[in-house]
Amino acid sequence: xxxxxxxxxxxxxxxxxxxxxxxxxxxxxxxxxxxxxxxxxxxxxxxxxxxxxxxxxxxxxxxxxxxxxxxxxxxxxxxxxxxxxxxxxxxxxxxxxxxxxxxxxxxxxxxxxxxxxxxxxxxxxxxxxxxxxxxxxxxxxxxxxxxxxxxxxxxxxxxxxxxxxxxxxxxxxxxxxxxxxxxxxxxxxxxxxxxxxxxxxxxxxxxxxxxxxxxxxxxxxxxxxxxxxxxxxxxxxxxxxxxxxxxxxxxxxxxxxxxxxxxxxxxxxxxxxxxxxxxxxxxxxxxxxxxxxxxxxxxxxxxx
Numbered sequence: 435x436x437x438x439x440x441x442x443x444x445x446x447x448x449x450x451x452x453x454x455x456x457x458x459x460x461x462x463x464x465x466x467x468x469x470x471x472x473x474x475x476x477x478x479x480x481x482x483x484x485x486x487x488x489x490x491x492x493x494x495x496x497x498x499x500x501x502x503x504x505x506x507x508x509x510x511x512x513x514x515x516x517x518x519x520x521x522x523x524x525x526x527x528x529x530x531x532x533x534x535x536x537x538x539x540x541x542x543x544x545x546x547x548x549x550x551x552x553x554x555x556x557x558x559x560x561x562x563x564x565x566x567x568x569x570x571x572x573x574x575x576x577x578x579x580x581x582x583x584x585x586x587x588x589x590x591x592x593x594x595x596x597x598x599x600x601x602x603x604x605x606x607x608x609x610x611x612x613x614x615x616x617x618x619x620x621x622x623x624x625x626x627x628x629x630x631x632x633x634x635x636x637x638x639x640x641x642x643x644x645x646x647x648x649x650x651x652x653x654x655x656x657x658x659x660x661x662x663x664x665x666x667x668x669x670x671x672x673x674x675x676x677x678x679x680x681x682x683x684x685x686x687x688x689x690x691x692x693x694x695x696x697x698x699x700x701x702x703x704x705x706x707x708x709x710x711x712x713x714x715x716x717x718x719x720x721x722x723x724x725x726x727x728x729x730x731x732x733x734x735x736x737x738x
Contacts, residue, residue, distance in 0.1 A: 482625055486639050489618055493646050497653075500612055503603035504656055510600035510686050511663045515670060519587040522580050523696070526572050527554065534568075548671060548685060551692035566699070569692075573699035584700055587693070594693040600686040605660075612653060619647045 630637030
């Protein structure tokens with residue numbers, strides 16, 4: 435509140451002139467605002483002290499979300515580069531795409547655009563009266579080819595949840611907010627150091643500002659490394675430069691949407707399997723012996 439109502443240089447001059455020109459006695463008293471501000475502006479370097487005090491009180495609130503966002507984005511990039519489960523999923527998506535596009539030039543692809551991950555939900559499939567999408571097929575194949583990997587990927591604390599933490603913050607906004615905080619410190623710190631030789635209180639605050647500046651410098655370096663890591667990710671996924679290149683937050687969003695679709699498909703798969711087991715139990719209890727193979731579906735011949 436004090437920072438928002440900090441008087442300008444003109445207002446300070448007006449207050450000082452008014453104090454000289456007016457006599458204060460029992461009949462002439464200052465209003466509450468003037469009575470508060472007159473002794474306040476007499477504090478040496480009160481404006482700098484107020485700015486430093488406000489920065490120190492709000493630093494953690496402003497800085498920690500930026501650091502947390504950087505850590506989440508770095509973790510998400512590493513997952514998308516190194517996770518075996520993610521690699522297996524992408525291999526299945528590529529295999530299904532080549533199958534659907536068989537007989538066309540697109541049926542022998544070595545990769546696919548990242549936007550494909552959010553589009554495969556629209557590729558419909560049906561087999562023996564059951565309907566679904568290509569995501570359902572990939573969930574079935576993933577569970578069959580790599581048992582237990584999909585539940586681990588979708589579980590709390592798994593790859594999906596960790597990638598989700600990177601969705602929301604925009605990398606450019608993190609850079610801009612950090613740049614603003616560093617700018618504030620760079621403006622205050624030289625003045626604080628200069629005055630600290632005469633005022634031990636200001637000197638202590640200079641030490642606090644220096645520690646804040648060091649934390650921000652470390653984050654700045656980590657953001658540069660994150661940019662390099664994302665470039666490595668783009669090269670690995672063959673994401674080119676230009677207008678079509680996604681930002682880091684958009685890349686994480688596409689992956690997150692795909693994993694959420696996959697989670698819903700896996701939940702539906704579990705429900706179907708549970709229903710099949712219950713039906714088998716009822717069949718055995720009724721004394722009817724039947725043998726039925728589990729239904730395996732294939733994607734319909736629709737271009738991906």
